[in-house]
Amino acid sequence: xxxxxxxxxxxxTKVFLDKKNKRExxxxxxxxxxxxxxxxxxxxxxxxxxxxxTIRVLAGLLPPTSGYASIFGQDIEKVGDRVRKHIGFLTENxxxxxxxxxxxxxxxxxxxxxxxxxxxxxxxxxxxIKLTDRKNMKVGxxxxxxxxxxxxxxxxxxxxxxxxxxxPTAALDPEAAVNVRNIIxxxxxxxxxxFINSHNLEEVQKVCDRVAILNKGKILRMxxxxxxxxxIFGSQELLIKTKSPIPRDLLAAISDLDYIKNVRVDExxxxxxxxxxxxxxxxxxxxxxxxxxxxxxxxxxxxxxHSLEEIYLTLMKETNEDLIISQNKEVE
Amino acid sequence: MSLKTAEKPLDGxxxxxxxxxxxxxxxxxxxxxxxxxxxxxxxxxxxxxxxxILPVLMAVMMPIITGVMAVMDPxxxxxxxxxxxxxxxxxxxxxxxxKPMFLLIPGxxxxxxxxxxxAGEKERKTVESLLVLPITHRELFLGKILMSVIPSxxxxxxxxxxxxxEVNIIAGEIIPEGEPLFIFGDLSFWFMAFILSTFLSIFNVxxxxxxxxxxxxxxxxxxxxxxxxxxxxGFMVFGMVQPALLNNAxxxxxxxxxxxxxxxIMTIVGEKAINRERLIATL
Ligand SMILES: Nc1ncnc2c1ncn2[C@@H]1O[C@H](COP(=O)(O)OP(=O)(O)O)[C@@H](O)[C@H]1O
Ligand SMILES: [Mg+2]
Numbered sequence: 001x002x003x004x005x006x007x008x009x010x011x012x013t014k015v016f017l018d019k020k021n022k023r024e025x026x027x028x029x030x031x032x033x034x035x036x037x038x039x040x041x042x043x044x045x046x047x048x049x050x051x052x053x054t055i056r057v058l059a060g061l062l063p064p065t066s067g068y069a070s071i072f073g074q075d076i077e078k079v080g081d082r083v084r085k086h087i088g089f090l091t092e093n094x095x096x097x098x099x100x101x102x103x104x105x106x107x108x109x110x111x112x113x114x115x116x117x118x119x120x121x122x123x124x125x126x127x128x129i130k131l132t133d134r135k136n137m138k139v140g141x142x143x144x145x146x147x148x149x150x151x152x153x154x155x156x157x158x159x160x161x162x163x164x165x166x167x168p169t170a171a172l173d174p175e176a177a178v179n180v181r182n183i184i185x186x187x188x189x190x191x192x193x194x195f196i197n198s199h200n201l202e203e204v205q206k207v208c209d210r211v212a213i214l215n216k217g218k219i220l221r222m223x224x225x226x227x228x229x230x231x232i233f234g235s236q237e238l239l240i241k242t243k244s245p246i247p248r249d250l251l252a253a254i255s256d257l258d259y260i261k262n263v264r265v266d267e268x269x270x271x272x273x274x275x276x277x278x279x280x281x282x283x284x285x286x287x288x289x290x291x292x293x294x295x296x297x298x299x300x301x302x303x304x305x306h307s308l309e310e311i312y313l314t315l316m317k318e319t320n321e322d323l324i325i326s327q328n329k330e331v332e
Numbered sequence: 333m334s335l336k337t338a339e340k341p342l343d344g345x346x347x348x349x350x351x352x353x354x355x356x357x358x359x360x361x362x363x364x365x366x367x368x369x370x371x372x373x374x375x376x377x378x379x380x381x382x383x384x385i386l387p388v389l390m391a392v393m394m395p396i397i398t399g400v401m402a403v404m405d406p407x408x409x410x411x412x413x414x415x416x417x418x419x420x421x422x423x424x425x426x427x428x429x430x431k432p433m434f435l436l437i438p439g440x441x442x443x444x445x446x447x448x449x450x451a452g453e454k455e456r457k458t459v460e461s462l463l464v465l466p467i468t469h470r471e472l473f474l475g476k477i478l479m480s481v482i483p484s485x486x487x488x489x490x491x492x493x494x495x496x497x498e499v500n501i502i503a504g505e506i507i508p509e510g511e512p513l514f515i516f517g518d519l520s521f522w523f524m525a526f527i528l529s530t531f532l533s534i535f536n537v538x539x540x541x542x543x544x545x546x547x548x549x550x551x552x553x554x555x556x557x558x559x560x561x562x563x564x565x566g567f568m569v570f571g572m573v574q575p576a577l578l579n580n581a582x583x584x585x586x587x588x589x590x591x592x593x594x595x596x597i598m599t600i601v602g603e604k605a606i607n608r609e610r611l612i613a614t615l
Binding site for chain 2: 016056059061062063077078079080081082083084085087089091092093094095096097098099100108109111112113154
């Protein structure tokens with residue numbers, strides 16, 4: 001039996017025309033990836049990166065401008081609207097009717113799928129999402145976290161094979177976010193794909209098996225969460241504050257070490273040393289030992305975690321360099 | 333935002349537009365969309381009040397006021413018009429006033445409801461939850477159109493009967509023997525209540541849904557529709573000064589046919605004007 005990816009995207013591009021400014025917006029710009037059943041896939045990117053547009057195209061809400069995408073092995077442009085019987089789509093807004101109860105919402109939305117015993121299914125999903133006690137409450141009366149859970153219940157009512165979650169925790173307070181993330185993790189199953197759009201690095205790290213980093217419609221990097229952790233998310237900077245400036249020859253020796261990626265000295269406070277390590281956990285003790293052995297009085301050692309912006313900047317620089325290299329190669 | 337997807341290839345590798353498989357039409361989906369929207373509308377006080385007040389005002393109050401006038405002071409009518417009280421009532425009060433006013437019922441109701449069809453979902457932030465359902469865009473839009481058209485036709489017809497019964501009860505005494513009843517005896521009024529107001533409702537709703545798709549909220553949809561209702565009001569005023577227009581059954585059929593043709597054209601044009609992409613662009 002041939003194993004086909006549940007989602008297969010090749011060179012997908014979506015261009016909007018901004019008529020007023022006579023300008024093209026390349027919301028999605030030639031992305032490619034394959035998703036297999038059983039994985040939680042994270043689409044990480046800042047606002048306007050093209051995350052929402054991508055999943056709208058995949059769910060057949062927007063036609064692609066060019067490129068190809070298939071879902072369940074069928075071309076998304078041909079497959080038709082009924083394919084969404086197997087897709088769950090959590091929109092950026094929770095999307096339930098606030099003046100209806102949780103039950104009424106699930107009953108309405110659930111009625112569009114071929115569910116044998118809808119009432120039984122509603123009870124089951126409410127139990128799963130732990131919302132049974134709010135069944136007859138108006139959605140408008142629920143807290144933000146519970147609204148999001150009610151939304152998840154709607155999205156999962158028909159046991160979809162592909163679940164798109166568009167920024168599922170963006171509007172929530174930290175506690176509710178953790179709660180929703182835990183629920184998402186329990187959804188993982190071997191016949192399902194969960195596709196999460198997020199601009200939250202931590203969320204993607206904690207929940208996803210595989211991650212693609214998207215910026216300006218392009219995938220900058222893609223890999224398993226653990227790969228990316230080691231590669232970029234995890235390569236944190238280490239801040240070492242010393243009592244006196246570090247001698248130049250020692251600095252040179254440090255930057256020659258193979259686990260040191262980058263050395264930076266704070267210009268205003270010469271005693272602040274920023275080191276870019278390949279693995280913080282492994283090499284922090286080593287570098288401290290080295291400094292101590294050289295009689296440098298250490299005041300403070302602290303990991304500086306990267307903001308997502310910094311990661312984008314690094315990645316953008318990398319991609320640009322790659323581009324330059326490949327262009328040079330072409331010239332040769 | 334006047335944003336639109338590029339229809340022409342923007343990259344060299346764009347493929348020819350593919351044909352989607354055709355899916356069987358499911359009336360149940362249409363019905364679900366319709367009932368759900370009516371439920372929302374019912375809870376929208378502004379629309380609900382219009383839905384009740386307008387027919388009450390037009391169909392209940394107006395006939396009482398005019399009918400009572402005619403009965404209380406038939407001499408005044410006779411002196412003013414030189415006609416018998418019955419003729420004066422038929423021509424001036426029903427023909428000049430009630431009949432043109434009657435058109436306001438389908439004219440306004442259909443617009444009010446159509447305004448909510450999509451702009452209302454935008455306000456409730458539920459558009460996308462509807463778009464992701466496994467329904468075709470035909471089913472979705474037909475559901476929205478019918479939810480606006482059916483109540484409009486229903487209230488028009490009910491108003492017609494209420495009006496007729498009332499006028500005949502109040503002013504029945506001035507009907508000479510052998511003459512037909514007020515309103516019910518007038519074929520053109522029947523045509524107006526059943527045919528003209530049906531086509532008018534459908535046409536209004538078609539325009540209204542297109543506006544609603546493009547509006548951010550119900551208020552702005554209603555504002556745009558306010559301008560579109562002007563021709564209807566002009567038509568009514570014309571009907572008041574030129575009663576031959578509305579008092580002639582053939583004329584009503586003719587006008588209905590013209591609007592029916594417009595409905596047909598809109599059905600074809602509308603398919604292009606209203607689609608998912610347009611809707612998403614205004615979210
Ligand atoms: N319907 C649309 N019409 C025009 N431009 C759009 C539309 N939807 C999104 N865009 C533009 O496409 C880009 C990507 O948007 P989006 O996919 O919503 O990003 P994200 O979800 O990552 O924040 C943005 O510049 C946005 O303004
Ligand atoms: Mg988004």
